[in-house]
Amino acid sequence: MTRVVVLGGGLAGVLAAVALTRHADQVVVLESDHYPAGPRPRRGLPQSHHNHVLVTGGIRALDELLPGVVDDLLNAGAHRRNMPGDCLIFSGEGWFHRVRTEADLIACSRPLLDEVVRRHAGIEVVQGVRAAGLTGDAGKVTGVRVATTPGGTLAGRPSEVAGLRATTGASGSQTTGRPSEVTGLRTTTGATLADLPDIARTGLIRADLVVDATGRRSQAPGWLAALGVPAIEEVRVPSGVSYATRLYEGPGDIPAVMVHPKYAPARGGTLFPIEGGRWIVTMTGDPPLDEAGFLAYARELRDPVIADLIAKAKPAGPIRPCHDTANRRRYFENAELPEGFLAVGDSVVTVNPVYSHGMSVAAMTASRIAKEGPGQRAVAEVADRSWRMAVAEPRKGGNAKVGRAVLSSPGLAAELFHGQALIPAVRDHHAVFRAMVDDLAEPLTAEQAISQFAWAR
Ligand SMILES: Cc1cc2nc3c(=O)[nH]c(=O)nc-3n(C[C@H](O)[C@H](O)[C@H](O)COP(=O)(O)OP(=O)(O)OC[C@H]3O[C@@H](n4cnc5c(N)ncnc54)[C@H](O)[C@@H]3O)c2cc1C
Structure with missing residues (x-):
């Protein structure tokens, strides 16, 4: 049986888990935080x-x-x-x-x-459990070492484990009890959480694939280094x-x-x-x-x-x-990664939030994984679309004529916004050329721009 363990129950983790249910027998997400009982901000997601x-x-x-x-x-x-x-x-x-x-x-x-x-996802998320490292070696990751977080559910010796608490996304219900008593919860692929007694007994969980989705502060490069994997190249802008x-x-x-x-x-x-x-x-x-x-x-x-x-x-x-708004790219795909490891989401790429890309990158990555199966290259291809745009930001002295042309030409505006929205650009080069050469409309005044909208009248 193949078991995927996803580390981190943020958006990238939950969506990767949804995608991986199409490729594995069992998918479990470990989340160090606890989800709130309604749509409220939470500590693990500042x-x-x-x-x-x-x-x-x-x-x-x-x-x-x-x-x-x-x-x-x-x-x-x-x-x-x-x-x-x-x-x-x-x-x-x-x-x-x-x-x-x-x-x-x-x-x-x-x-x-x-x-x-x-x-919608209906994915099992074991909450209050923090990933603390990987098991295996530089050739193959075989599982995860876990620790509890305050209020977590794995404290104490195995016999004292008060319950393996989990939520089912579908019903939002919670169940506690000794692992062997947890029989009512099923993962999306049909296995019960009682199939995971190894977490409670040993602080380890075996996995055929471990997915790091722990976000921008991911410790995965350090965990891999501890297995003997050479350093993961990181660029920070x-x-x-x-x-x-x-x-x-x-x-x-x-x-x-x-x-x-x-x-x-x-x-x-x-x-x-x-x-x-x-x-x-x-x-x-x-x-x-x-x-x-x-x-x-x-x-x-x-x-x-x-x-x-x-x-x-x-x-x-x-x-x-x-204040944590730096652009950061971790090039996992360039490393000789062990089998059984994949990184997704902010762990791989984090761009200045003004671009509004991170959640879309997470969804587009999951969509690729659903279709193609897990692969660090596909993750990197999606990540790079966002990364290139963020770090190519024109700074002082940028081309003002291009800027004016974008305001004048619907084709060029569409090109710009399609790129920003991570969908294929329009590529009407004639319109772009016309706009840049001789078609620059007079810029709108603030009053004209605002009066385009009914609420302002
Ligand atoms: C200020 C700000 C504004 C943003 N605005 C936008 C926007 O407008 N549009 C957009 O698309 N994106 C935006 N983003 C980016 C977006 O927040 C992320 O890209 C998105 O949350 C997906 O990230 P993730 O799931 O990879 O990581 P996270 O959201 O950080 O989730 C990581 C999860 O892992 C858990 N975790 C951490 N360590 C462990 C561990 N050791 N073991 C188990 N669990 C662990 C955390 O508790 C958390 O739940 C913004 C980011 C910031 C900072």
């Missing part, structure tokens, strides 16, 4: 307080993997916006026209997205930005609003409508965390539209910071 939008590549992959999940998200209050058709966007070169493209985004809180996905995010109460019938800096990295801001009649507002750059400073910062952006909107809205929580 970024869950911040804005998380899903772009088209991710929307399509997610719906392919878990049919109906996107409708469920929208029914639960998420908002779909076309880019730039339903978005008010002030780029470095000016305001975008309302041009419809194939690039959409879905905006909702991260906790809602995770909960709806987990409900600072993003130069911090985040400050606050929720407001506000109507859902407004566009997503984005005010970008002239040159990255610098001050920018976004406002997305999310479920529950709320907006999630993020300032990027070096935003202050006090009320007055946050509002002043919003007003000092290149356009005060976000400040004007939040001035009339009611705050719905504290201002939360995030």
Whole structure:
């Protein structure tokens, strides 16, 4: 029997697990944290307080993997916006026209997205169990060493193990009891958790494939090194930005609003409508965390539209910071990896959150795994689409004429937004050329841009 053990029950872990049920007899996810009893942020996912939008590549992959999940998200209050058709966007070169493209985004809180996905996934997640290392050697990984986290379920000697607690994504139910008593829970592939007594007895779990989905702070390179695997090459490119995010109460019938800096990295801001009649507002750059400073910062952006909107809205929580925004790529695929090991998600690639890519990369990776089976090369191909865009960011002195052409040409705008949304670009080179040579429209003023939307009238 083949058993896959996925380390980390974040989005990349849960979706990889869904994909791997098509290739293995048994798939189990180990998660060090505990999921909250509703769509609420959790400790193991500090970024869950911040804005998380899903772009088209991710929307399509997610719906392919878990049919109906996107409708469920929208029914639960998420908002779909076309880019730039339903978005008010002030780029470095000016305001975008309302041009419809194939690039959409879905905006909702991260906790809602995770909960709806987990409900659809129906994957067993053993919570409160932290992966602490790998077993095997440089040629083959044979399993995982685990430890409990505070409040976890594997404390004490085996005979004292109070219960192997698990959730079934499908019902959200919880069951405890001695491992041998846990008979009612079935993995998606039909095995009961009672088939996993080795975790409780030895602190080890045997696996034919171990998938590292423990996120940006993954310890997997160190675990592999302990087995004698040479160092995993890592490239880190600072993003130069911090985040400050606050929720407001506000109507859902407004566009997503984005005010970008002239040159990255610098001050920018976004406002997305999310479920529950709320907006999630993020300032990027070096935003202050006090009320007055946050509002002043919003007003000092290149356009005060976000400040004007939040001035009339009611705050719905504290201002939360995030400083961990560096771009990082771990090149697992270039190493001589042992058999039985795969890394996915933020463990492989993490890009500056302003690109809104990580969740889509997780979904697109899982979609490849579902079709092709596990393979580090396929993971790398998806990761690199996001990575190349993030690290190729034009900085000060970038080509202003290209920027203006993007605002003037619907074809070029579609090209840009399709790339950003991780779907194939348009490639209408004539339109691009025309726009760049002689077709540069007059840029929109702020008033013209805003008046494209009914809410402003
Ligand atoms: C501020 C911010 C904003 C972002 N905005 C967006 C956005 O708009 N759109 C987008 O697509 N992406 C966004 N991202 C990226 C997104 O959060 C990640 O790409 C996404 O969460 C997928 O990551 P993951 O599942 O690989 O890792 P994580 O989400 O970090 O999940 C890792 C999981 O592993 C668990 N874990 C960790 N160590 C262990 C261990 N030793 N044993 C067992 N379990 C362990 C953790 O508790 C966690 O549940 C943003 C990121 C940040 C920081």
